[in-house]
Amino acid sequence: MSVVTRNRTVEPVPAFAEALERLRGEAAGSSGRALEERAAAFERFQALGVPTARVEAWKYTNVSSFANRPFGLAPRGTVEPDLIIPHFAGGHRARRLILVNGRAVPQFSHLGGLPAGMTVRPLAQVLAETPELVERSSVNDEPEHSFEALNRALVEDGAWISLNDGVALDEPLQIISLLTAGESAFMTHPRHVIRLGKGAKLDVIMTTVALGQADSLMNQVETIEVADGAELTIDRTLEQGQGRSAITRSRYVLGNRARLQQTNAGLGGSLIRHEMEVRLRGTHSEAILNGLMMPQGTEHVDTLIRVHHEMPDCQSDQFYKTVADGRGRAVFAGKIFVHKDAQRTNSYQKNDSLLLSDDAEIDAKPELEIYADDVKCSHGATCGDLDPTALFYLRSRGLDEALARSMLTFAFTGEVLERIKDESVGHVVRRMILDRLPGGERLAELG
């Protein structure tokens, strides 16, 4: 009898250790105590290893190949302004922080005239001066995964956004994160911290765009705190081409009567994984997470959400739509935890999918774990093809089949589009969707 050993993790190549060596004394917060913490995080990364499909949370998304890829640190430098300007969103009065390969570029950023009590800084400055503030987070409930540990070891920069109690920014704040083209494989580990004090209000636009071709890994970690009575909206777009991978881990914590509304359009890329953990830690709070995934070709998009209702009288809503074409693969795993004290919880989760090709795959895994007795929870996942009646209706009006299919696919995504807060981001996402539809350019005047 033979014994087959199947590993749950893969040991990473030395490239990661080399990256840490290169950052020593160079990057912000890479000496003294801060360096010790980086080293400790790196040890945790090595101990955790890179997960294989044997780990439940990574069952459908194979990242083990990342362990063997000799990613170098992302090249320094910046890009021409005319490559940045087309990605401006939020109107001409929006404030902007520009990052290139995960590092802030102050000369292109526009952060003037912020209200008193609001700070937007490159995270590197905070890491250099007061690194303890970055880790002050109370959002570290679920265990760190290896990429998160890797981020802590190799972080160089990111966005630091903080609003004191009662502070509101009337215009959106846009974080544009650009990834450059490159010959050799590279990685970047940005870290964003967003903190809203009591009653603060902020609309954030997070625009991430890969320019041209490269084999790159963006491994981003975010901690987002929304205190009592504060309101945060986030509109996200992620445009990643072939060869581009993005792993994002976002942790949110909401106080009493706080509100979070996020709409996430990460349509495709070689490997996109966004893991979110939301903690409703006060009463009467609300968290809304919307999203759209549209993998095609050989793209892979994975969304993993865990919403924790810790306190009574909160609401949460997960609303995701998926369109998979070609050999594309989409994963949606959403879990609602209703803790013992969280009476009168209203929690919803919906994932509707369109499977446009026989070779595409969608894995939906809705889960509920409820320990309170007075709750309303629902989850639903649907998966199907385009409605033949609707298809016939359009064709009977003269539209050819390809156009009719594209129009109906676009219509399917409409409910997510409508939930985007900022109108200009809505236009961007519309263009991103149409770019993915056969004959989409013929639908450009739509609406």
Next chain:
Amino acid sequence: MLEIKDLHATIEGEDKEILKGVSLTIKPGEVHAIMGPNGSGKSTLAYVLAGRDGYEVTEGSVQLDGEDLLELEPEERAAAGLFLAMQYPVEIPGVSNMYFLRQAMNSIRKARGEEEISAAAFMKAVKEKAGVIGVGDALLKRDVNRGFSGGEKKRNEILQMAMLAPRICILDETDSGLDIDALRTVADGVNAMRSPDRGFLIITHYQRLLDYIVPDHVHVLAKGRIQTSGDRSLALTLEEKGYGGVLGAEFAEAAA
């Protein structure tokens, strides 16, 4: 112009014939009404003519201006000049009514090798036709049929028909779910389109619509065949005596 000869059709994958030899010729300028009890094959006839998937023509032919219609895809039939106003128009969220109309017009023009309509000419035409049919600006700007009332949906169908200016118009139970005012507006829209080179096939369960759109010929379809034909008075007789009274007891509709 539209010539249906001995048309037999089944639902794909089923043996049961729904149309069992329908023959009908519509000449330019004529309005034909097809009446019939539930389950007689009326809607199947409409769908087979428009080319909906899921039906199989087992025998017979359909020609539009000499062209074999059954060989064509639904969009090719539209380009050839066939229009079906549907009983249950489909909602298309995220696509504005106005945009959809223009896309449909241009698709048909393109298929015919014609120039696309200019934005200005389109706007002028749509305002004019929408006015006649009672489709307001608000409906034009809304998503196709989304949240429309039954009457608004039917009016919208007639607006599409008016804009696409087909050779042959098929109206499938357009009167169902309409109150008397909406019925009148829809009928006015249809009557405004009557012309010596356009034919109409009006499918209806009740003769009410035919008070407003007066047909040249009335046919009674039952059990997959046209059982009898006549002029307008046939519709009135049917109203009075019922399908059983006209066709014989075996055709009587079961009491609802």
